[in-house]
Amino acid sequence: AQSVTQLDSQVPVFEEAPVELRCNYSSSVSVYLFWYVQYPNQGLQLLLKYLSGSTLVKGINGFEAEFNKSQTSFHLRKPSVHISDTAEYFCAVSNQAGTALIFGKGTTLSVSS
Amino acid sequence: DADVTQTPRNRITKTGKRIMLECSQTKGHDRMYWYRQDPGLGLRLIYYSFDVKDINKGEISDGYSVSRQAQAKFSLSLESAIPNQTALYFCATSDPGTGGNQPQHFGDGTRLSIL
Numbered sequence: 001a002q003s004v005t006q007l008d009s010q011v012p013v014f015e016e017a018p019v020e021l022r023c024n025y026s027s028s029v030s031v032y033l034f035w036y037v038q039y040p041n042q043g044l045q046l047l048l049k050y051l052s053g054s055t056l057v058k059g060i061n062g063f064e065a066e067f068n069k070s071q072t073s074f075h076l077r078k079p080s081v082h083i084s085d086t087a088e089y090f091c092a093v094s095n096q097a098g099t100a101l102i103f104g105k106g107t108t109l110s111v112s113s
Numbered sequence: 114d115a116d117v118t119q120t121p122r123n124r125i126t127k128t129g130k131r132i133m134l135e136c137s138q139t140k141g142h143d144r145m146y147w148y149r150q151d152p153g154l155g156l157r158l159i160y161y162s163f164d165v166k167d168i169n170k171g172e173i174s175d176g177y178s179v180s181r182q183a184q185a186k187f188s189l190s191l192e193s194a195i196p197n198q199t200a201l202y203f204c205a206t207s208d209p210g211t212g213g214n215q216p217q218h219f220g221d222g223t224r225l226s227i228l
Contacts, residue, residue, distance in 0.1 A: 009153070034216060036219075041221070042221055043117070043203055043220050043221045044219040046218075051214050094214065095213065099163075099169070099213065100161055100213070101158075101213070101217060103155040103157075105154055105155040106153075
């Protein structure tokens, strides 16, 4: 069965610093991978997705992620963060049957000045 | 207006009460989902529905039931609420796509507290 591990529960960074949020997945079949962001008191919003093709995926708000099949990872990166990027970030993988998403436990990104 | 609307946004109730959370969508998606979010646990799937006549249990369906009244409406019920069902509940929708390649679109959530 598929599973998702987000390696850091909290990531504190200073404004304009680069950030990487790490996500590993386990699956015996080809998968589709997603990153979502949750701002306070809001629902989840899609940041980016990997379906196939180029392993470097660009999303909204300057985020990008790299799919690495050999390391079963899908890490999220941003070269320079803003205060407004403070939020919780979730990595998700489609389940084997393609019927639902399996979410990681989330990483809280805290950006301070 | 939001594409996926959840009502109520907040609810406080007592143990043993019956609670219904409602979700409606204007995206025209066939698939709808209910999740619960607990701090440090991420989102866990309660139920999902691929059309009006299709209802499926998710990872944590015990203590919950659902009704798909129309393509656009999917409600979640707690028949007899208990304190450990206190959580943030999300409804989501998606197109069918192929093998799960379609992203899900989320409502803003219902914060449910059971005393």
